[in-house]
Amino acid sequence: MHEETTFQNGVESNMPQWSDYTTGERIKVLRGRDVRQSDLAEMTGLSVVTIQKAEQDKQLSLPTLLKIADALGVDTSVILGQQAPRRAMEHDDRSMMRALSQAVHDTAAGILPTTIEDVTETGMRTAVDRCWDLYWAGDYMQAGVLCGPLIAQASVHLRERSVGEQAEGWSLLSDAHRLAAYVANLMGARDLAYAAIGHAQAAAERSADELLPALVSSGRSWVYLRDARLPEALSLAEKAALDIEPQFSTATPERLTVYGSHINFAAVVASRMGDKDRAGDFLSQSHATGARMGQEHKAHGTSFGPVTATTQAVGINIALGQTAKAIALVNDIRDVSQLTQAARNRYAMDKALAQADAKLWDASLDTLEEALTRAPQWARHQALPGVIVQKIGRASTARLRRVSQLIGVRPGVDGFPPATNKTAL
Known part of the structure; x- marks a missing residue:
């Protein structure tokens, strides 16, 4: 469903704050x-x-400050140190946003x-599917670049339809805005994620x-999760799943896909709250849904199946502090080729974290x-x-310097270990 890790970053660091740097x-x-x-x-x-x-x-006059801020795609408050930039945001990212x-x-x-000229519903659906494919390939920049024109195109498509023929147009517009919310989140x-959702x-x-x-409600739950509104996120995720709970004997693969991704995300939120019982219940339903499906399936901008259920359980157990269970799952997982590229990347991060928690340092570094x-742009x-x-x-x-270079972050800005002095910027 959503591109999400299941670990809450509570690591302390003595890195300098954004306001500690000079304006220059x-x-x-x-600039990067x-x-x-x-x-x-x-x-x-x-x-x-x-x-x-x-x-x-x-030297920095006000007109110069305004021109530089506009070119870099940031508020003047960011350049003046009154507001920190978003992690990993480069110039192209800011322009896209x-x-x-x-x-x-x-x-x-x-x-x-x-x-913009109107296009057929088939053409619109193809464009929407293309954007979701980019998103699940981990190419968030390109997905975001195309999402803006997609929203405008969907709006024109809807405007050109009579009231009685707008149902599919509203569906297309909803998908376009949901994708925008995911990229923004x-x-x-x-703020943009809340507006788009x-x-x-x-x-x-x-x-x-x-x-x-229900899909959109679950998307809002993800925004809540990243905004640290955990009780609201869990309540909404659970309701979204229950609203579409299927009868396994008659449910279509599409409905099982959507339900499975929903109930799995409810397990993610419950694990963030440390609620082992509810997380366990949701995980059981997630595994049962995956088993019923038999293989991975895509529908409505999301994907789910037995491999997703198992790999997601690794991160959920890490969040619950159950490292041994997470490692046991990792050892049992053999083939993740059915997953989307973004899902494979996410699982690799959860696997590396589980190995680090288990003090399997070399294995963790290998995985990371x-x-x-494989996916440097996704990792940013x-x-x-x-x-x-x-x-x-x-x-x-011994090997951390090479891995840190692969992360390719700005010291002291992106939430990673800083350089030893500010001249390293």
Whole structure:
């Protein structure tokens, strides 16, 4: 269902805060490795000398500050250290998020591009499915890039239909907004996630798809989870699952897929709350659903099956402090090829964390390094690699430098071990 780890990051660190850096250092960090000073000068219309002076804290006028903030896609408060940037957000990420936010809010206000022509429902469904495929491949940037135009296209498609022919259009628009909410939630843009999931809910209620409202409710539960609203997240996740609970003897694969992913997510939330009994009950239902399905299945922008049920149980047991159970599951899992790429990446992180908790340091580093090498862009948006590195770092440092380089984070900014001094920025 949602791209989510099942570990709550409570690791303490003595890393410097965002406000500890100078304004010039913050500009340099936000510019990142891919944008040179000359590139930023071109983006802002300023001279390279002006950019250099700003980064050296020699000179920064208000007009210059505003131009740099606009080019980097951040609020001026971030450059001035009054607000921290979102973890792992690079310039392209911020540009994508700005465009996605504009699409969500403009279309909700009825402001639609005049250059978009209507397409058929088949064409729209193909586009929606393509975006979900990108999301489940772990390519959140490209999914987000396409999601903005998708929302606008779905809105135009809906507008061109008569009232009696809009049911599928509302379904398409709900899917587009739900995808926007998922991308925003992963990127830490909580306000945008709330707005998008709200629009998705309104559209779902006007569609003819009986599963869609529950899917959106579960998506809202995920936003609650990342916003640390755990009791509300659990209540909503449980209700969403119960609303579509199937009769196993007659349920379609589509309904079992949606139900299984819902009940599994309820187990995730319960584990975050430390509720072993409820998490265990939900896990039992998750495994029973997976067993009934027999294989992985995709439906409505989500996927589920017996392999998903088992691999997700690893992270759930870690969150409950049941390391031995998590390791036992890891040892029994042989083939994860049926999972989506994002799900395989997520399982690798849970596996590496279980191995670290069990003090299997070398095995944990092997698992982590393999996952980071396979999916470096996906890893940029995950907190768990840094958590694992910090755990292993307490006992071993022999191979950590190479793994830390694979994580590719900015010291002291993204939630990972900082450099020894600020000049390393």
